[in-house]
Amino acid sequence: MNRQKEKVIIHVVDDDYGIRAALNRLLVHAGYDTKLYSSGADFIEKYDHSPGCVILDLAMPGLSGEHVLYEITSARFNLVVLILTGHATISTAVKLIKAGAVDLIEKPFDNEQLLGKISKLLDSAQSFFAKNILIADYQRCLSSLTPSERSVMELLLTGMTSREIADHLHNSKKTIDIHRARVMKKMHATSLRDLLEGWIRLNT
Known part of the structure; x- marks a missing residue:
C-alpha cells in the first residue's frame, strides 16, 4: 500500500447514503482509509484536525457544501477539498476554487477520474500539510x-x-x-x- 494513503483520511461528506456507500467501497478498495458523514454539521463537529482530503457534496440540506468549505478555509483545517456536484457551472467552479476548494468533479462521476483527482490532490498537498502542521505547532507555543x-x-x-x-x-x-x-x-x-x-x- 502507498505510504501516502496511510497518512491521510478521505472524508466523504454527502447526505445521500447510496453515494456515501459507493464512494466508501471505491476508496477502501483503492487502499484509502475513509470516514463518512451524512451532513456538513456532522463533519465539522467530528473532524480531528489531522491531514486529509474531503470529498464534499455541494447541495446538502442544513449546512451547505459552500458553508462547510467556508468553515474549512476560515479555520485553516489541514485539508484539501474535492467538491462533488451534480450541477456545476464555470462560474460556480471559479467561485469555489477561489474560496478554497482545490478541485471539482461532477456527478455522475467516473471512478477512475475521481481516483485520479484524489491522487493528484494528495501528491500536491504534501507541502500544504507540512506547512499547516508547523502553523499548528506555532499556535500551540503562542498560546x-x-x-x-x-x-x-x-x-x-x-x-x-x-x-x-x-x-x-x-x-x-x-x-x-x-x-x-x-x-x-x-x-x-x-x-x-x-x-x-x-x-x-x-x-x-
Whole structure:
C-alpha cells in the first residue's frame, strides 16, 4: 500500500447514503482509509484536525457544501477539498476554487477520474500539510505565552531591542530580558529569525 494513503483520511461528506456507500467501497478498495458523514454539521463537529482530503457534496440540506468549505478555509483545517456536484457551472467552479476548494468533479462521476483527482490532490498537498502542521505547532507555543510575554514578543518582532521594549513598556531591562528568554524557550526559537519566520507563516 502507498505510504501516502496511510497518512491521510478521505472524508466523504454527502447526505445521500447510496453515494456515501459507493464512494466508501471505491476508496477502501483503492487502499484509502475513509470516514463518512451524512451532513456538513456532522463533519465539522467530528473532524480531528489531522491531514486529509474531503470529498464534499455541494447541495446538502442544513449546512451547505459552500458553508462547510467556508468553515474549512476560515479555520485553516489541514485539508484539501474535492467538491462533488451534480450541477456545476464555470462560474460556480471559479467561485469555489477561489474560496478554497482545490478541485471539482461532477456527478455522475467516473471512478477512475475521481481516483485520479484524489491522487493528484494528495501528491500536491504534501507541502500544504507540512506547512499547516508547523502553523499548528506555532499556535500551540503562542498560546503558552503569558500576556506580558506575548507583548514582549510582538515588540521583538518589530525589531525593537530589549532596552527599547523596556522603555516602551515602562519596565526594567532585566525584566524584559527574562520575558525575552522565556519567549524564546516557549516558542522553541534559537533566534529572532526563527520567531519571525513562524509569525510570517502564521499570517500568510
